[in-house]
Amino acid sequence: xxxxxxxxxxxxxxxxxxxxxxxxxxxxxxxxxxxxxxxxxxxxxxxxxxxxxxxxxxxxxxxxxxxxxxxxxxxxxxxxxxxxxxxxxxxxxxxxxxxxxxxxxxxxxxxxxxxxxxxx
Amino acid sequence: xxxxxxxxxxxxxxxxxxxxxxxxxxxxxxxxxxxxxxxxxxxxxxxxxxxxxxxxxxxxxxxxxxxxxxxxxxxxxxxxxxxxxxxxxxxxxxxxxxxxxxxxxxxxxxxxxxxxxxxxxxxxxxxxxxxxxxxxxxxxxxxxxxxxxxxxxxxxxxxxxxxxxxxxxxxxxxxxxxxxxxxxxxxxxxxxxxxxxxxxxxxxxxxxxxxxxxxxxxxxxxxxxxxxxxxxxxxxxxxxxxxxxxxxxxxxxxxxxxxxxxxxxxxxxxxxxxxxxxxxxxxxxxxxxxxxxxxxxxxxxxxxxxxxxxxxxxxxxxxxxxxxxxxxxxxxxxxxxxxxxxxxxxxxxxxxxxxxxxxxxxxxxxxxxxxxxxxxxxxxxxxxxxxxxxxxxxxxxxxxxxxxxxxxxxxxxx
Numbered sequence: 001x002x003x004x005x006x007x008x009x010x011x012x013x014x015x016x017x018x019x020x021x022x023x024x025x026x027x028x029x030x031x032x033x034x035x036x037x038x039x040x041x042x043x044x045x046x047x048x049x050x051x052x053x054x055x056x057x058x059x060x061x062x063x064x065x066x067x068x069x070x071x072x073x074x075x076x077x078x079x080x081x082x083x084x085x086x087x088x089x090x091x092x093x094x095x096x097x098x099x100x101x102x103x104x105x106x107x108x109x110x111x112x113x114x115x116x117x118x119x120x
Numbered sequence: 121x122x123x124x125x126x127x128x129x130x131x132x133x134x135x136x137x138x139x140x141x142x143x144x145x146x147x148x149x150x151x152x153x154x155x156x157x158x159x160x161x162x163x164x165x166x167x168x169x170x171x172x173x174x175x176x177x178x179x180x181x182x183x184x185x186x187x188x189x190x191x192x193x194x195x196x197x198x199x200x201x202x203x204x205x206x207x208x209x210x211x212x213x214x215x216x217x218x219x220x221x222x223x224x225x226x227x228x229x230x231x232x233x234x235x236x237x238x239x240x241x242x243x244x245x246x247x248x249x250x251x252x253x254x255x256x257x258x259x260x261x262x263x264x265x266x267x268x269x270x271x272x273x274x275x276x277x278x279x280x281x282x283x284x285x286x287x288x289x290x291x292x293x294x295x296x297x298x299x300x301x302x303x304x305x306x307x308x309x310x311x312x313x314x315x316x317x318x319x320x321x322x323x324x325x326x327x328x329x330x331x332x333x334x335x336x337x338x339x340x341x342x343x344x345x346x347x348x349x350x351x352x353x354x355x356x357x358x359x360x361x362x363x364x365x366x367x368x369x370x371x372x373x374x375x376x377x378x379x380x381x382x383x384x385x386x387x388x389x390x391x392x393x394x395x396x397x398x399x400x401x402x403x404x405x406x407x408x409x410x411x412x413x414x415x416x417x418x419x420x421x422x423x424x425x426x427x428x429x430x431x432x433x434x435x436x437x438x439x440x441x442x443x444x445x446x447x448x449x450x451x452x453x454x455x456x457x458x459x460x461x462x463x464x465x466x467x468x469x470x471x472x473x474x475x476x477x478x479x480x481x482x483x484x485x486x487x488x489x490x491x492x493x494x495x496x497x498x499x500x501x502x503x504x505x506x507x508x509x510x511x512x513x514x515x516x517x518x519x520x521x522x523x524x525x526x527x528x529x530x531x532x533x534x
Contacts, residue, residue: 025528029496063499074499075446077419093184 012113016049019106027071027082029062032112037099038062039108040082042069047101048082049110055087055094121148121222125432126211128201128369129227130154132162132418133398135182136425137225137432142191144430150193151219153211155200158251159183164418166254167275168448171261171282179251204373206391223393223432226370226381227425230363230399230416235270239332244339246358248275260356263287268341268354270329272299274447274454275360277312281449284319291352292316293327293343305460305477307468308492315450324350332357363416365400378402380414385438387428395432397424406440407487407509408462417445442506453495457506458488467520474498478505478521484514501527 016030022041029052030037036052038061054061054073063074071082079088085096100111125141127134130152138152154160160182169177188195199215204224212218232247234240246257257279261267267283269276272294283290299309313323330342330349340353365380376382376390380402387395387403398421402414423441430437447454463479474493481487489505491498504527508515511532519525 060496063496065500065503072503074495074503077422 012111013102013109014112016108016110019047019103019108022047022108025066025068027062027064027066029060030110035112036060037110037112038071038082039101039110040066040071042066042083047103047108049099049101050080050082050085050096054078055096061096123209123220123222124149124151125223125225126151126153126219126221127225127227128153128211129225129229129366129398129400130156130160130195130197131227131229131398132160132182132421133229133425133428134225134227135160136422137227137397137429138193139183139187139191140426140429141432142193144433146429146433150191151221152193152195153199153201153213153219154195154197156250156252157198159188159195159197161251162418163249166251167248167278168282170251170254171258171279172285176255176258201369204369204394206373206394209393221393223395225428225432226389226394226396226400227398227421228366228369228381228396228400229421230365232359233362233364235329235332235359235361237329237332239334241334244332244334244357245270246356248279248358248360249363257356257358261286261288262355265289265356266354267291268339268352268357269293269360270341270357271360271362272296272323272325273360273362274300274303276358277316277449278447279358279360280316280321281319284321285450290320291322291324291354293324293329293341295327297325299323302461304454304456304490304492305466305479307477308454308475308490311475311492312449312452312454315452319450363399365402365414367400370396370400378412382412385440386431386436387424387439388431395428397421397428403439406438407442407512408459413443413459415443417443419444440510442509444502444506448495452493453498454490454492455498455502456488456490457502458486458509460488460490462487467517469501469521469523471497471501471523476501478515480514480517484517486513486515486520504528504531507531507533 016039022028025043027038027040030039038050038052040048056078059075065072070079072079080096085098087095102109138150162180165180199213201211202214203212209221232249266289269292280290327343327345333340339357343350367377370381371377381396383396383401383403389396399416402412404410405413444457460479464482465480467478469476474497476491479488486508491502515530
């Protein structure tokens with residue numbers, strides 16, 4: 001059984017889910033230490049991670065639709081490229097934070113220290 | 121164009137049009153005129169977080185962090201437009217200002233339908249459409265106070281949920297035999313009613329108001345219901361009994377009006393230099409056989425405002441988006457994609473605690489889907505259904521009704 005967060009191989013990497021917990025071209029929510037993330041599985045079986053809430057209003061992106069490489073906010077039509085976090089038009093004009101992802105032994109890991117590491 | 125573009129109405133549709141004009145390359149003047157004193161703000165939070173937040177939240181502005189300056193939008197707030205001189209291409213404001221236009225956009229929105237019960241005065245009934253009205257209502261929602269809501273539509277129900285969240289005693293009076301008679305199927309209306317009752321909201325149906333008596337900040341409402349006379353007292357009355365498109369300026373200017381400013385699918389009014397979008401206009405919708413409809417929702421205002429800007433700059437795009445709206449109440453959300461009233465047959469998809477219904481017309485075409493439950497339970501399915509409605513899909517009834525059939529797989533574009 002996967003215990004989210006308990007299987008860090010290196011600093012900052014945490015287990016978000018098992019690879020089969022997300023269907024292709026879909027997204028799930030992952031909460032960790034008071035933060036919420038969105039974990040994506042593209043149709044080509046590559047996994048991605050972004051912040052879990054839309055930058056426009058506090059709405060969980062995991063309830064939105066994945067169409068190709070776009071996540072569509074379930075409320076306000078905001079669209080982002082979840083590979084880069086880039087906002088794709090009104091009303092969202094602020095990009096999403098993206099996080100490095102790797103797959104290890106059937107588990108999807110994300111590096112949540114990425115932002116601070118990047119600035120250091 | 122020498123004078124530029126003037127937008128009358130600084131709500132969602134008007135503000136989005138201003139932004140879209142710039143994003144589509146318009147380099148001339150944009151004058152955005154709003155009757156309210158506030159810069160453009162979003163209305164959905166007015167019935168929710170504006171009422172429930174412990175501390176007064178900031179106004180939810182549409183144009184953020186210098187966007188008005190960056191997009192060089194001339195914003196004129198606080199003075200309504202009183203006259204359009206079509207032959208000279210001029211608009212006059214109440215404060216005496218006059219602006220010349222080459223192209224004019226009317227995004228005047230809608231106004232709250234007013235109660236006309238004997239005893240109603242301007243001072244004793246609240247409405248909720250503007251930020252000013254939201255702040256006034258907010259100041260009345262003190263824990264333990266008594267609120268009387270007239271109207272069991274989306275506004276009234278969202279206010280009821282927010283008021284209960286603040287510890288306010290709530291009674292809601294509805295003239296119809298059930299909630300949301302025009303908005304959602306009876307199954308969803310019944311589930312919404314149960315949720316409100318479990319939150320402690322008192323509901324009365326088939327209500328006809330007789331008189332409102334107000335004295336030193338206390339109000340008494342007398343009504344009849346099922347042959348009985350009822351009386352309730354409260355500290356505050358708020359009415360949410362519908363909206364009327366704001367067409368007065370258009371009508372006075374001689375523009376065609378038909379349940380809203382009459383426009384074609386590209387949002388031209390009967391004057392080739394004047395366009396209209398949002399709540400104030402009625403337009404023919406190709407999905408519904410070109411029948412004229414008028415919508416009052418956030419997404420509609422946003423998308424029409426965005427599209428009309430391109431047409432004002434010379435494009436010829438028809439608006440074909442599937443109508444969609446949501447209403448958040450307590451932890452739950454109602455969402456409807458399409459026009460549920462177009463359906464003749466309802467297919468149920470059982471989703472645990474949530475409810476999802478598909479509405480087919482007589483020919484088996486999917487014309488709408490409606491859902492009620494946690495956002496996480498219904499949002500994706502409603503969105504897929506919206507795409508199916510846009511595709512004019514005729515999905516298999518058994519597949520629609522089977523929770524283990526993914527709606528994505530029914531899409532032609534899948």
